[in-house]
Amino acid sequence: xxxxxGIAYAFLAxxxxxxxxxxxxxxxSSFLISFQNTRVNPWRFAPSLNWGRxxxxxxxxxxxxxxxxxxxxxxPVMIALATVMAVLLNSPLLKARPLYRFAFFAPVVVGEVAxxxxxxxxxxxxxxxxxxxxxxxxxxxxxxxxxATAAMALVIIAVTWRWAGYNAIIILAGLxxxxxxxxxxxxxxxxxxxxxxxxxxxxxxxxxxxxxVVLSVIGTMQLFTEPFLITNRGGPxxxxxxxxxxxxxxxxxxxxxxxASAIAYTIAALAVAISLLNLFFGRQAK
Amino acid sequence: MAGLTLTNVVKRFGALQVVHGAxxxxxxGEFVVFVGPSxxxxxxxxxxxxxxxxxxxxxxxxxxxxxxxxEPAERRIAMVFQSYALYPHMTVRRNLxxxxxxxxxxxxxxxxxxxHAADILQINELMDRRPAQLSGGQRQxxxxxxxxxxxxxxxxxxxxxxxxxxxxxxQMRVEISKLHKQLGTxxxxxxxxxxxxxxxxxxxxxLRAGRIEQVGAPLDLYDDPANQFVAGFVGSPKMNFLKGRxxxxxxxxxxxxxxxxxxxxxxxxxxxxxxEGTPVTLGIRPEHFxxxxxxxxxxKVAVDVAEHLGHTSYIYASVADEALIIERPETRHxxxxxxxxxxxxxxxxxLFDADGQRLR
Ligand SMILES: Nc1ncnc2c1ncn2[C@@H]1O[C@H](COP(=O)(O)OP(=O)(O)O)[C@@H](O)[C@H]1O
Ligand SMILES: [Mg+2]
Numbered sequence: 349x350x351x352x353x354g355i356a357y358a359f360l361a362x363x364x365x366x367x368x369x370x371x372x373x374x375x376x377s378s379f380l381i382s383f384q385n386t387r388v389n390p391w392r393f394a395p396s397l398n399w400g401r402x403x404x405x406x407x408x409x410x411x412x413x414x415x416x417x418x419x420x421x422x423x424p425v426m427i428a429l430a431t432v433m434a435v436l437l438n439s440p441l442l443k444a445r446p447l448y449r450f451a452f453f454a455p456v457v458v459g460e461v462a463x464x465x466x467x468x469x470x471x472x473x474x475x476x477x478x479x480x481x482x483x484x485x486x487x488x489x490x491x492x493x494x495x496a497t498a499a500m501a502l503v504i505i506a507v508t509w510r511w512a513g514y515n516a517i518i519i520l521a522g523l524x525x526x527x528x529x530x531x532x533x534x535x536x537x538x539x540x541x542x543x544x545x546x547x548x549x550x551x552x553x554x555x556x557x558x559x560x561v562v563l564s565v566i567g568t569m570q571l572f573t574e575p576f577l578i579t580n581r582g583g584p585x586x587x588x589x590x591x592x593x594x595x596x597x598x599x600x601x602x603x604x605x606x607x608a609s610a611i612a613y614t615i616a617a618l619a620v621a622i623s624l625l626n627l628f629f630g631r632q633a634k
Numbered sequence: 635m636a637g638l639t640l641t642n643v644v645k646r647f648g649a650l651q652v653v654h655g656a657x658x659x660x661x662x663g664e665f666v667v668f669v670g671p672s673x674x675x676x677x678x679x680x681x682x683x684x685x686x687x688x689x690x691x692x693x694x695x696x697x698x699x700x701x702x703x704x705e706p707a708e709r710r711i712a713m714v715f716q717s718y719a720l721y722p723h724m725t726v727r728r729n730l731x732x733x734x735x736x737x738x739x740x741x742x743x744x745x746x747x748x749x750h751a752a753d754i755l756q757i758n759e760l761m762d763r764r765p766a767q768l769s770g771g772q773r774q775x776x777x778x779x780x781x782x783x784x785x786x787x788x789x790x791x792x793x794x795x796x797x798x799x800x801x802x803x804x805q806m807r808v809e810i811s812k813l814h815k816q817l818g819t820x821x822x823x824x825x826x827x828x829x830x831x832x833x834x835x836x837x838x839x840x841l842r843a844g845r846i847e848q849v850g851a852p853l854d855l856y857d858d859p860a861n862q863f864v865a866g867f868v869g870s871p872k873m874n875f876l877k878g879r880x881x882x883x884x885x886x887x888x889x890x891x892x893x894x895x896x897x898x899x900x901x902x903x904x905x906x907x908x909x910e911g912t913p914v915t916l917g918i919r920p921e922h923f924x925x926x927x928x929x930x931x932x933x934k935v936a937v938d939v940a941e942h943l944g945h946t947s948y949i950y951a952s953v954a955d956e957a958l959i960i961e962r963p964e965t966r967h968x969x970x971x972x973x974x975x976x977x978x979x980x981x982x983x984x985l986f987d988a989d990g991q992r993l994r
Contacts, residue, residue: 527717527719529715529717529719530719530720530721530722532686532713532715532719533713533715533719533720533721533780534721534732534733535686535706535707536684536685536686536706536707536711536712536713537707537732537733537736537780537784538707538708538733538736538737539732539733539736539737540736543736547732547736548721548723551723552722552723
């Protein structure tokens, strides 16, 4: 038995080694770094420097505010959209289902830079198709990249476009695990399709939707790509700067790794806290 | 409550036709059992009556009204599914009340119906549990309860007992029978188990490959099967079939001999006269063999295995290459490969032609 275990660990060793070096150690190390003054050479232990700065930093509060606004608007909208997409995908009336499934999932595998470039083109003030379409219904051109509110909306639209299909596929799997004869029984019970959705489908999907919400919360807390690539590094003037961007700016522009580490831990702690709240209230609502 | 009429009902799935023109009359309050081997179209027929499947051809009428284009919800039919199909996230009480509540049934009336169903099915203690916290038998009761509270015109059951263990199956069978007596509502019950069919039905509908083979009271099917399929399907253990040929014809009766033992000859009255030498099949139920010498011919068989159940014994035997099951009361006969002689009473034997049709 012991010999067997030994062999098993020998096979696992390469992975464990890489895991320890590139996962575990950076996590521990960044925690330690967050307590150091990294703007002097060599770094010095200064436990309250970074954390103290964080508490009073307007840039941090701006980034936190932006991140939470995106979170509060984008996650519910996207999950609702994903649920509707999943229900449509699951409809027996739908033809060419695999095609739609692929189409919904495709945004996830499209390269980020390519997708950002396309969005920048589509939302360009002068020749973007979005403003053209808005023009046809009488809405004057919106300068998506220069107006902070519009830029936030753009980030939310982009993130939703990229991840709604992904969540829809997960929710679809949940839908397909509900046995069809439950719906048949409901039909014979004279329960309408709409009632079936709200009283059977949604309650049965609750754990899956909760899972998607938690995943999305974690993802949005780390949001980086869209504000970096689409709205010009958090522009205009920090209007879409998220915690992820602030971390990047502090760490890799200013090379202040101590402060960046403190931000990183704050992001992680907030993501965990919000997810736990979700799970708590999601379970309770039963 | 209502009767049903099926007229030339056809079901196709794409190019595949699975029900080939079913005609059936079901009286108000009757307990009808659809029985047949797996895949013969029992569920499909039931689901068409419920409205869960479209009818490809012909007409289904409930209480004199053609319902082909009536929504399932409007047919006043309740169905009990093989898988129970309970709402997994609802308590038993809510499972029973859900449909009524969604349709704005008055609260007091819903309460009354639930109390009534719970009393009938003795599920009062289970009302606050969820389906996952119930045993198979309890779930089945709840599923039946959900049907009862609907107060439907017709109950449909699709193999409701096949997920239960043998003992529970017998118990629930009796309860369903009681329920029918109590409610007096028309019930249509699907099973592949001929014992269930024999014990429950007022009227059995035997199906094979999408066709109705015979309709009749259980004992009518037992005593007077229309063809070899029905003869083999009804009765347990199965009827024995032995190959034979027509030896002599005349005077309203024919004489047949067994291929396995040409010295065994039986003379039986028939209406249609096959030619001499025609191959036929002789059928006899295991319980209808007699003691040697007491029948119209004796048959010597080699015993393979004997099962003694006390009051009766099943003897698995063979004659030439043909296998037989013989049921004899109070026999202590055992002994592998021993010879055993039984009597064949001609009046208990059936004759079938090469197509399996009964020669009467
Ligand atoms: N939705 C369907 N699509 C295609 N074929 C089906 C469908 N449902 C049933 N069938 C076919 O119809 C035949 C009868 O099925 P069913 O009524 O379920 O049989 P039973 O209930 O007697 O076992 C089977 O051959 C089955 O494969
Ligand atoms: Mg079936």
